[in-house]
Every structure is written in structure tokens, then in C-alpha cells.
Amino acid sequence: MAKAARAAQAWRTYRDVTKPGSPGLGARLRALPRMIGAVxxxxxxxxxxxxxxxxxxxxxxIISPIDIVPEFMVLIGxxxxxxxFLWLMGxxxxxxxxxxxxxxERVRSVRP
Known part of the structure; x- marks a missing residue:
């Protein structure tokens, strides 16, 4: 993915997280284990x-010491x-x- 596309995705994610009525950052992070289990x-x-x-x-x-582009190639690595990381967080x-x-929505549909 090109740098511009990653930056655009990061910006869209920021806008979504800060949009009024949208689940906040904390709610999204707390939901990840439940989401993984549900998937x-x-x-x-x-x-x-x-x-x-x-x-x-x-x-x-990200955590692996083996990379496609090694870190000793400072900027590119x-x-x-x-x-x-940007793609993953987005x-x-x-x-x-x-x-x-x-x-x-599921909770709303279950409640009478």
C-alpha cells in the first residue's frame, strides 16, 4: 500500500473514532477480544x-525480527x-x- 493510501486510511480511522455518536477509541479497543471470539x-x-x-x-x-526490508536500511526498514502498523490499527x-x-443493534433487536 502506498504511503498516501496509508495516510488516508489513518485519517479516515481518526475521523470515524472522533465522530459524534460513533464508538470511541476505548470502546473499540475493549471490543477487540469479543470481536475475535465472535469471528x-x-x-x-x-x-x-x-x-x-x-x-x-x-x-x-511487526513483532518478528525477520522483515522483508531489514531495519538496518534505516528509513525504508x-x-x-x-x-x-498503520494498516493494522486502521x-x-x-x-x-x-x-x-x-x-x-443486536441488543436493541432483542429488547422488547
Missing amino acids: MNGQYPGMGKGKLAMMGLGVLY VADDFGV SLLGEGGRYVDWER
Whole structure:
């Protein structure tokens, strides 16, 4: 993903998190373990296991000492990790917000 696209995704995520009525950052972060469990159990239709696996690979890439572009190539080596980090945070926060909205809708539909 190009730098401009990653920056645009980060900006969209920031706008979504700060939009009035939208789930806040804390709610989104707290929802992540529930969301992961719901995806794994097939209860949450908003996200597939493939996307969850891609996010897991993103986490592994960031923490792994083995990189496609090594860190000794200072600017480029750090930039690829940062790009993956931006994508991962944007994806997690975006999906977390959608999951919180989905949970709220389920609760509303169950209540009489």
C-alpha cells in the first residue's frame, strides 16, 4: 500500500473514532477480544476468518525480527513496519467500531 493510501486510511480511522455518536477509541479497543471470539465462533458476520488471519499476520510481521526490508536500511526498514502498523490499527479500530455497532443493534433487536 502506498504511503498516501496509508495516510488516508489513518485519517479516515481518526475521523470515524472522533465522530459524534460513533464508538470511541476505548470502546473499540475493549471490543477487540469479543470481536475475535465472535469471528472465530462464526457469530459475527461482519468479518471473515481470512481478514482476521491477515491482521494476525500483520501483528506477527511487526513483532518478528525477520522483515522483508531489514531495519538496518534505516528509513525504508522502519517505514515498512510503520506502514503495516498503520494498516493494522486502521483495520482493527475500523472493525472494532463496526463490531460495537453490530453488538448494539443486536441488543436493541432483542429488547422488547
